[in-house]
Amino acid sequence: MAASKSNALNWFLHRITGTFLIFMLITHFWVQHYDHQVASVTHEVVTEKGQMPEYPEAAKEGVKARFGPDAEVTPYQVVMQRLADPVYAVLWKGFNILFLIVALHHGFYGLNNVMTDYIRNPMGRLVARSLSWTVALGLFIIGLYSVITAGW
Amino acid sequence: MAVDTQDRPTATASESSTTARQESRFQRYRVRTGMFAWLMHRLTGVGLVVYLIIHIWGLTSLTDPETFNALIAKYHSPIFKVGEFALLVAVAYHAMNGLRIVLIDFLGWSPKQKRLFVTLGAVTAIIILVGGWPSIYSLGEWIFGPGSMPSLFL
Numbered sequence: 001m002a003a004s005k006s007n008a009l010n011w012f013l014h015r016i017t018g019t020f021l022i023f024m025l026i027t028h029f030w031v032q033h034y035d036h037q038v039a040s041v042t043h044e045v046v047t048e049k050g051q052m053p054e055y056p057e058a059a060k061e062g063v064k065a066r067f068g069p070d071a072e073v074t075p076y077q078v079v080m081q082r083l084a085d086p087v088y089a090v091l092w093k094g095f096n097i098l099f100l101i102v103a104l105h106h107g108f109y110g111l112n113n114v115m116t117d118y119i120r121n122p123m124g125r126l127v128a129r130s131l132s133w134t135v136a137l138g139l140f141i142i143g144l145y146s147v148i149t150a151g152w
Numbered sequence: 153m154a155v156d157t158q159d160r161p162t163a164t165a166s167e168s169s170t171t172a173r174q175e176s177r178f179q180r181y182r183v184r185t186g187m188f189a190w191l192m193h194r195l196t197g198v199g200l201v202v203y204l205i206i207h208i209w210g211l212t213s214l215t216d217p218e219t220f221n222a223l224i225a226k227y228h229s230p231i232f233k234v235g236e237f238a239l240l241v242a243v244a245y246h247a248m249n250g251l252r253i254v255l256i257d258f259l260g261w262s263p264k265q266k267r268l269f270v271t272l273g274a275v276t277a278i279i280i281l282v283g284g285w286p287s288i289y290s291l292g293e294w295i296f297g298p299g300s301m302p303s304l305f306l
Contacts, residue, residue, distance in 0.1 A: 015257065018250045025243065033286055041236075043286045043306055045294035046228035052221060053228045075224035076217040100208070107201040114194060135205070143208045150214045 010109055017106040024099050031082075037062040038082050040075045083151035093147050100143045108136040185269070193249050196242040203239060230294060237287040244279040248272045 033041050036058040044053050055063075055073050063077045066084045071077060083089040115128045213219040226232065252272050255261045261268055285304060292301035 015254050019254055022247050040224055043290045045230050045233055045290045046225055052225055074221045076220045107204050110197045111201050139208045142212060146211045146214050
């Protein structure tokens with residue numbers, strides 16, 4: 001009870017989640033932008049409407065190896081490679097759920113710190129806190145749904 | 153009456169008696185390195201929360217391949233490439249300044265904080281250059297034509 005009243009536990013958690021986020025973000029960034037086989041974002045600017053980004057050879061081979069030689073190499077299919085293997089699917093979904101929880105806690109706890117600094121009225125603080133954590137919970141449910149159902 | 157002295161120029165001298173209290177009040181808010189670091193941490197933090205909300209919301213498109221492809225294609229437009237770079241700058245700054253706070257709070261590195269600040273500043277610059285290269289590269293290729301940018305570590 002004392003911990004929750006002084007918010008010391010959350011203060012401590014904020015630093016722990018922050019440290020975790022550094023490592024998780026490096027992984028996330030590498031997979032989304034640097035890995036030539038599974039990165040869904042390429043080093044290319046697309047300006048034409050309806051045009052899709054061009055993927056590296058490694059990505060094309062990966063998609064065709066998974067989904068057959070006629071498979072289209074679209075952003076969706078590039079992402080789906082990682083989820084096609086059931087073992088990796090579970091690992092990636094687990095990683096992303098953990099990532100989601102850690103990022104939301106860190107972000108919304110930080111946001112609450114900022115809001116408490118500028119909102120002086122106790123009632124205003126309560127409203128801001130309840131509202132922001134409701135948004136966080138909503139995002140958690142939405143995110144969880146996206147992660148779990150991806151590739152179904 | 154304003155008296156010009158060596159350590160107090162005319163302009164300040166004439167106002168000093170009336171603004172003395174205000175001056176001391178503003179003194180606390182004088183933006184120094186630590187204050188600037190804190191302010192930027194706060195601004196990037198709020199910005200990243202806004203991005204997190206948009207990002208999680210955008211990923212609901214994963215349930216439909218067509219929508220997801222359209223979204224990713226949009227992320228390759230020039231304005232999003234600039235945004236991508238700005239996002240990396242915010243993340244790199246927030247992460248490294250956060251690491252600085254953790255090292256000072258948990259490992260008691262406050263005696264070394266000058267060196268820590270400089271080192272992490274250099275690391276942040278490297279992260280922004282190496283990590284931001286894909287965005288800079290793609291924008292350069294678009295503006296100056298294919299093959300005009302060195303691919304470096306891509």
